[in-house]
Amino acid sequence: MAxxxxxxxxxxxxxxxxxxxxxxxxxxxxxxxxVVRLEPHAAFRFGGSNAxxxxxxxxxxxxxxxxxxxxxxxxxxxxxxxxxxxxxxxPQHLARVMTFPGDPTTEALAACFWLKLSAFLxxxxxxxLVSQVRIEETPTNAVxxxxxxxxxxxxxxxxxxxxxxxxxxINDIA
Ligand SMILES: [Zn+2]
Numbered sequence: 538m539a540x541x542x543x544x545x546x547x548x549x550x551x552x553x554x555x556x557x558x559x560x561x562x563x564x565x566x567x568x569x570x571x572v573v574r575l576e577p578h579a580a581f582r583f584g585g586s587n588a589x590x591x592x593x594x595x596x597x598x599x600x601x602x603x604x605x606x607x608x609x610x611x612x613x614x615x616x617x618x619x620x621x622x623x624x625x626x627x628p629q630h631l632a633r634v635m636t637f638p639g640d641p642t643t644e645a646l647a648a649c650f651w652l653k654l655s656a657f658l659x660x661x662x663x664x665x666l667v668s669q670v671r672i673e674e675t676p677t678n679a680v681x682x683x684x685x686x687x688x689x690x691x692x693x694x695x696x697x698x699x700x701x702x703x704x705x706x707i708n709d710i711a
Contacts, residue, residue: 541575541665543596545603551612551641552619564611564619567674569643571603573654574669589664598657606707610634612641620710635707638693643674647682648692652700655689660703 550566553559577589613619615636623631637645647670655667670682699706 539581540577540668541592541595542572543575543592543599544570544572545600546570547603547608549607549610549612549646552617553640553642554614554617555640570673571647571650572669572671572673573599573650573667574671575658575665576668578664578666594661595658595663595665598661599654602653602657602705606705607635610707612637612646614638614640615709624710631708631710634710636699636709638695638698643672643678643680644682647672647680648687648694649700651682651687652689652692652694656701656703 546568548566548568550564552564553561556562575595579589610633611619612635615638620631620634620636623634635641635649637649639645650672651667651670654670657663658665658667668684671679673679694700699709
């Protein structure tokens with residue numbers, strides 16, 4: 538069976554704190570595109586629907602999550618003091634904050650996308666595995682996560698953390 542690719546656009550904001558002198562330490566945004574590539578469990582064979590699953594079944598939940606939860610979210614590291622600001626002053630906006638262990642880089646986002654989409658596919662027992670996540674952060678910068686570059690089991694993300702859950706969550710803020 539053929540591999541599938543799905544593309545979605547979203548707007549986001551983040552800030553990176555590892556280098557306090559970087560201009561990335563101030564909240565700022567990007568209009569990004571994510572392209573996910575899915576490899577089928579089985580090779581193509583003629584017969585019946587000639588597809589392992591309808592496209593809508595494979596991409597529907599993924600695109601709903603991107604559109605309704607990732608789009609316009611603020612991406613922060615889990616220990617960013619801005620989270621306390623929202624908790625104390627604007628708790629109604631906490632659901633729009635996406636959290637990461639460490640800086641919310643595009644690499645970290647690609648890894649979280651990989652885990653979330655994998656959780657969706659597994660939850661719906663769809664016969665596909667994620668084989669690549671490509672994020673175009675700007676028209677000139679892209680991050681490409683491949684199976685060689687990403688070990689989903691050994692990446693250090695907690696087993697119960699939001700990227701591993703097949704729900705619509707984007708953080709673990711209580
Ligand atoms: Zn940025």
